[in-house]
Amino acid sequence: MEIAVFSAKSYDRQHLDAANAAEGHQLKYFEVPLDNETVGLAAGHGAVCIFVNDRADATVLEALGRGGTKLVALRCTGFNNVDLKAAQALGIKVVRVVDYSxxxxxxxxxxxxxxxxxxxxxxxxxxxxxxxxxxxxxxxxxxxxxxxxxxxxxxxxxxxxxxxxxxxxxxxxxxxxxxxxxxxxxxxxxxxxxxxxxxxxxxxxxxxxxxxxxxxxxxxxxxxxxxxxxxxxxxxxxxxxxxxxxxxxxxxxxxxxxxxxxxxxxxxxxxxxxxxxxxxxxxxxxxxxxxxTGHQAFLTREAVTTICETTLRSVTEFESGKPLTNEVGAG
Structure with a gap:
């Protein structure tokens, strides 16, 4: 599956590439965060992978939907930056990393x-x-x-x-x-x-x-x-x-x-x-x-490895039509 990865730093690329060896997705990295100005970069990608300060509000999600995105994969635990009700209305699934380290x-x-x-x-x-x-x-x-x-x-x-x-x-x-x-x-x-x-x-x-x-x-x-x-x-x-x-x-x-x-x-x-x-x-x-400190509490080898493996596994579940283990609902 084609995945647009936003807010991608060197450690993200290294660990996502390693995790992807077992999943076989096509990863396109963007260092910029996802927001109203950058959402066009995701056009044509079935999934986007975002981090804590990326924005997936209703406007961004609507643009993602128009571009063909069906899955938002958070490589973090928190999901306060995603409008879950808007995602549900648009038919976009949302997954997160429930437990990493x-x-x-x-x-x-x-x-x-x-x-x-x-x-x-x-x-x-x-x-x-x-x-x-x-x-x-x-x-x-x-x-x-x-x-x-x-x-x-x-x-x-x-x-x-x-x-x-x-x-x-x-x-x-x-x-x-x-x-x-x-x-x-x-x-x-x-x-x-x-x-x-x-x-x-x-x-x-x-x-x-x-x-x-x-x-x-x-x-x-x-x-x-x-x-x-x-x-x-x-x-x-x-x-x-x-x-x-x-x-x-x-x-x-x-x-x-x-x-x-x-x-x-x-x-x-x-x-x-x-x-x-x-x-x-x-x-x-x-x-x-x-x-x-600059939001580095998660930054250990063990945690980042688990985050990347869990995120890509969720994308594979979605692509295969399996139940999403780490899906976040609108409640």
Whole structure:
């Protein structure tokens, strides 16, 4: 099957080509993201393969349908960038990667937590200039602290397991409680407990209308003063301007994010030679207690291999007329 692959980086091409050896599809790579301006590149392709910041709204999907596309294959777990109702109305199927490597994302979240707590980023920059002063680099022991896990699905549970290993008191919140989370040693928090007692909060829930800006001025005002906030899920979970206010006041002790609510057009690109016209992000990265990584939590060999294999297997299922194991419905 002919597949138009958008937002294709070198690692995408390498791993998709390797996975395709077993599937035999025709892959056409485009480094640009899928949107209104680039959708014409997909004409004549039965399937498009897209990533987290590609746009598949109703307008784009209509154009895809006119060009002969019958399948949208997301090489990621989240699908908030696809208008599922429009896809259903147009007869376009949507598949995603339900499970690739929860370890990859959870381990990155743990790395961010350790780095922002122990000021690893600041220490690294200092020692590059032969500055070995320890002033301003004090952190705290994670052992014995309370870590809140918002979203206790597969990734959240792996993160919780890591935190239990550090000797933390792990509390959680999820609309759908998980016995596996409790079996790991976590427990679900009572109402108001996360804000009152959490020394660290890590977000692992999907972005939905219900979870959009789940971290906002109100929830931040109820947070334990000096708490650390980690987000490796979706940028829209956080009201970034409210977080900046909490950082300025000291209510929030530190922030480490791998995702940003306005990351489309910024992340996955080298913008080091231009002036970035995003005053919110510019403010954010000036804080000494903030770490930003460019949506790399998924980026391990194991995870990318599984993502590519699963995505192409879904295309093969579609081409063969088999039930789609990883189909996303309009609900």
């Amino acid at each position: 929860p370890n990859a994302v959870a381990e990155h979240a743990a790395a961010l937590l350790m780095a922002v707590n122990r000021k690893i980023h600041r220490a690294y920059n200092r020692t590059r200039d032969f500055n070995f002063s320890l002033e301003g680099l004090m952190g705290f022991d994670l052992c014995g602290k309370t870590v809140a896990v918002i979203g206790t699905g597969k990734i959240g549970r792996v993160f919780a397991k890591i935190m239990v290993g550090f000797g933390c008191n792990v509390i959680g919140y999820d609309k759908y409680p998980s016995p596996e989370f409790e079996a790991l040693g976590g427990r679900y928090a009572d109402e108001g407990e996360i804000g009152a007692s959490a020394d660290c909060i890590s977000l692992h829930c999907p972005l939905t209308p219900e979870t959009h800006h789940i971290i906002n001025a109100e929830t931040l005002s109820r947070a334990k003063p000096g708490a650390l906030l980690i987000n490796t899920s979706r940028g829209g979970l956080i009201d970034t301007e409210a977080v900046i206010g909490a950082l300025r006041s000291g209510q929030l002790g530190g922030l480490a994010i791998d995702v940003y609510e306005q990351e489309a057009g910024l992340f996955f690109r080298d913008l080091s030679g231009i002036i970035v016209d995003d005053s919110v992000l510019q403010q954010l990265i000036t804080f000494p207690n903030v770490i930003v």
